[in-house]
Amino acid sequence: MAGDLHTHTTFSDGSYSPEELVAAAKKISLHYLGITDHDTVDGVRQLYENGLYPGRGVNIIPGVELSANHPTRDIHIVGYNVDIYNEALLEIIEKVIEARWERFSEIIRILQTKKYNIREADVLKIAGTSRSIGRAHIARTLVKIGAFKNVREAFEKMLGKGKPAYVPRYLPEVDELIDVIHQAGGSATLAHPKLVGDDELVEELCKKLDGLEVYYPCHKPEDTQHYFFLARKYNLLIAGGSDFHGTSSRFVENLGDFTISDALAQKFFVKPVN
Numbered sequence: 247m248a249g250d251l252h253t254h255t256t257f258s259d260g261s262y263s264p265e266e267l268v269a270a271a272k273k274i275s276l277h278y279l280g281i282t283d284h285d286t287v288d289g290v291r292q293l294y295e296n297g298l299y300p301g302r303g304v305n306i307i308p309g310v311e312l313s314a315n316h317p318t319r320d321i322h323i324v325g326y327n328v329d330i331y332n333e334a335l336l337e338i339i340e341k342v343i344e345a346r347w348e349r350f351s352e353i354i355r356i357l358q359t360k361k362y363n364i365r366e367a368d369v370l371k372i373a374g375t376s377r378s379i380g381r382a383h384i385a386r387t388l389v390k391i392g393a394f395k396n397v398r399e400a401f402e403k404m405l406g407k408g409k410p411a412y413v414p415r416y417l418p419e420v421d422e423l424i425d426v427i428h429q430a431g432g433s434a435t436l437a438h439p440k441l442v443g444d445d446e447l448v449e450e451l452c453k454k455l456d457g458l459e460v461y462y463p464c465h466k467p468e469d470t471q472h473y474f475f476l477a478r479k480y481n482l483l484i485a486g487g488s489d490f491h492g493t494s495s496r497f498v499e500n501l502g503d504f505t506i507s508d509a510l511a512q513k514f515f516v517k518p519v520n
């Protein structure tokens with residue numbers, strides 16, 4: 247088996263705890279596992295503090311997926327090999343999480359005015375250990391109460407950008423994120439460039455970044471080829487991952503369904519010092 251550099255746990259909007267994710271990776275003999283929760287390093291920290299990272303059986307690459315401010319596009323930057331105790335990183339994460347809580351309350355208020363029978367407590371129950379409360383948790387709650395068929399529909403009709411219950415939140419600028427990731431000793435990679443939806447913007451970003459997620463489940467062969475070309479042109483690390491969330495609403499259902507070669511994945515692996 248090979249590597250998967252992009253996965254989520256229950257500390258953001260994934261359904262596997264960090265321990266379950268690591269166990270699942272070992273079970274399929276994955277060599278490299280990047281853990282890249284949205285706006286938090288708590289999952290990696292839990293593994294580290296419980297003596298599971300560094301661990302045997304699978305090489306864990308600590309990461310964090312941060313969203314950058316942009317008027318119309320979703321730009322997600324993954325910081326790989328960040329120091330999970332770095333002050334600048336933790337400070338920006340705190341700010342972002344605070345803004346998530348504010349947005350969360352506002353979305354629930356809007357949904358209630360639209361007669362959806364949903365309370366903050368219902369969403370928090372679904373969010374479990376996650377402090378990084380996001381629209382995915384709200385969407386899952388809406389599906390649970392029967393308001394929508396699935397998470398995708400909830401986004402398309404209610405929660406997505408420009409939809410009735412969409413509420414923007416504070417997001418740091420791209421440059422700020424790259425700077426913080428560098429301060430934390432990490433490398434900054436643009437996640438799922440195709441989902442940005444603007445290849446000119448992607449190329450602009452490539453000039454500032456350290457890596458590009460060339461391999462991603464929804465990339466068509468020509469997309470992969472294009473991003474591979476860009477990565478080469480700007481001398482970027484070539485990343486790839488499944489964006490595994492442990493839920494069927496995402497691109498892959500099972501860990502191991504989408505992987506990259508060891509040769510690529512190992513470039514992201516820094517042997518941790520004990």
Ligand SMILES: [Zn+2]
Nearest residue numbers: 311322437438
């Ligand atoms: Zn993302």
Ligand SMILES: [Zn+2]
Nearest residue numbers: 252254311489
């Ligand atoms: Zn992701």
